[in-house]
Amino acid sequence: MTTAAPPARTTPTTRAFPLKYFVLAFAFTWALWLPAVLEARGLISPLPVPAQAIGAFGPLVAAAVVTAQEGGRAGLHSLLRRIVRWRVAPVWYGVALLGPLALTLGSMALHVALGGQPPGLGALIGALPMVLIIFVYMMIFVALGEEVGWRGYALPVLQARYSALLSSVILGVMWALWHLPLYFNPDTFYSNLPFGLWLAYLLPFTILITWVFNCTGGSVLLVMCFHAAMNATTDLWKVLPEYSGGETSLSAAEAAAATVRINLMSAIVLWVASAAVVLLYGQRNLSRRPREVLSAPSAESAEPKTPRVR
Numbered sequence: 001m002t003t004a005a006p007p008a009r010t011t012p013t014t015r016a017f018p019l020k021y022f023v024l025a026f027a028f029t030w031a032l033w034l035p036a037v038l039e040a041r042g043l044i045s046p047l048p049v050p051a052q053a054i055g056a057f058g059p060l061v062a063a064a065v066v067t068a069q070e071g072g073r074a075g076l077h078s079l080l081r082r083i084v085r086w087r088v089a090p091v092w093y094g095v096a097l098l099g100p101l102a103l104t105l106g107s108m109a110l111h112v113a114l115g116g117q118p119p120g121l122g123a124l125i126g127a128l129p130m131v132l133i134i135f136v137y138m139m140i141f142v143a144l145g146e147e148v149g150w151r152g153y154a155l156p157v158l159q160a161r162y163s164a165l166l167s168s169v170i171l172g173v174m175w176a177l178w179h180l181p182l183y184f185n186p187d188t189f190y191s192n193l194p195f196g197l198w199l200a201y202l203l204p205f206t207i208l209i210t211w212v213f214n215c216t217g218g219s220v221l222l223v224m225c226f227h228a229a230m231n232a233t234t235d236l237w238k239v240l241p242e243y244s245g246g247e248t249s250l251s252a253a254e255a256a257a258a259t260v261r262i263n264l265m266s267a268i269v270l271w272v273a274s275a276a277v278v279l280l281y282g283q284r285n286l287s288r289r290p291r292e293v294l295s296a297p298s299a300e301s302a303e304p305k306t307p308r309v310r
Contacts, residue, residue, distance in 0.1 A: 018157045021066045022174055025149055029058030033181035040187045052185075053141055058178075059149025067153060082152050085219040096212060096222045100230035103273060107265040108237065114265075116240065123239040131232045138228035147227055150175060151213050152220045153294075160293040164210050165283035167291075172206035173199070192256035193263060201267040204274035205230065207286065211277045214287035237262050 032055035038044045039051070067075040112118045150171060158167035176199045182190040190198070209223050216222045237243055243250075243258055250258060277286060285291040 017161075018066075018154055021062050021149070021154055021157070024065060025058045025062035026178055027058075028061050029055040029178060030181055031055075032058075033185070037181055037185045040185045056142055057145035059146045059154075060144065061149075063149040063153035079148070079152055082156075082218050083148055083220045085217065086221055088216040088219050088222060092212065092216050092219075092222055093225070096225040097229050099208075100226060100233050103230065103269055104233035104236055104266070107262075107269040108240065110269060111240070111261065111265045117242055119236075119239040119241070123244070124236065127236055127239050131235055134235055135228050135232035138231045139224060142231060143224035143228040146175075147220055147224045151209060151223045155210060155213060156218065156292050156294040159214075159291045163284050164214060164286040164291045165207065165278060168207045168210040168286070169203060171210075172203040175206060176202045189259050192259040194260065197260060197263050197267065201263050201270065204267065204270035207274040208270065208277060211274075211281065211286045214285060214289070214291045215281075217289070218292035234262070234266075 032051040035044065035047055036051040036055070039047050063079060064076065067079050071078065108116075108119070154171055154174075155167060158170055161167075162170070176195070179190060179198065180195075182188045183193075183195065185191060209226060212226050213219065213223050281287055
């Protein structure tokens with residue numbers, strides 16, 4: 001007598017798009033950012049909490065909640081290991097901390113090549129202490145809140161189903177959409193930035209973050225550094241003669257034009273860098289090693305398994 005084999009067991013991370021995670025991340029953030037929009041427009045009384053800052057932690061909260069639901073303590077411990085994974089080749093600390101500086105300087109050089117005014121070397125050096133201060137702020141209030149979710153949870157789940165490049169494109173689109181409420185807040189630079197240009201900036205940036213993540217064995221700490229450093233070095237644009245007076249010295253039209261110009265130059269350089277990464281490392285893994293995946297919701301395997309690729 002023979003019996004039928006039981007159906008193969010599948011897990012949430014390998015059988016389905018992580019819709020629950022994205023819904024929760026968006027819901028937490030938008031529940032705070034939308035009231036912040038109303039506050040900024042003077043439509044409601046000042047909020048009792050810094051909604052704009054707290055809302056940035058939506059991806060982290062969603063990652064913790066979904067991971068706890070799917071994997072319990074083992075899953076949370078696995079997530080924590082990715083967050084504090086610091087034992088990586090020293091070269092990747094250089095990539096994470098100095099790579100964004102090189103990208104920003106490259107975008108500024110492109111601006112100058114296209115007719116912009118060059119900055120003084122003294123002004124550039126003098127701006128570095130402020131860049132360091134902004135970096136610390138970005139690590140705590142931006143990179144921590146976002147990267148634990150986007151790269152600590154969502155990216156490994158997506159990479160269990162798709163190639164590293166396609167996972168990056170999907171995540172980049174979701175990341176861009178997550179920012180939508182900021183476009184209606186006049187107190188943010190997003191109000192001066194076309195959404196299409198923001199998407200054009202985030203997509204190659206996401207590819208580069210995936211590259212760092214996979215090449216460092218899934219270190220959320222390193223991609224936090226990369227993200228924070230990229231945001232912080234943007235402040236160097238203020239040393240350019242046409243922007244040295246800061247936003248307060250520019251008219252509304254000039255501020256909008258400056259925002260577009262800065263993001264356009266940065267997007268071009270990021271696309272060049274991400275294209276080089278894809279060509280050198282391949283779209284399948286964006287790494288010399290297998291891409292990082294979540295093979296089960298309860299634990300992260302020591303050796304990534306070969307996932308199905310689309």
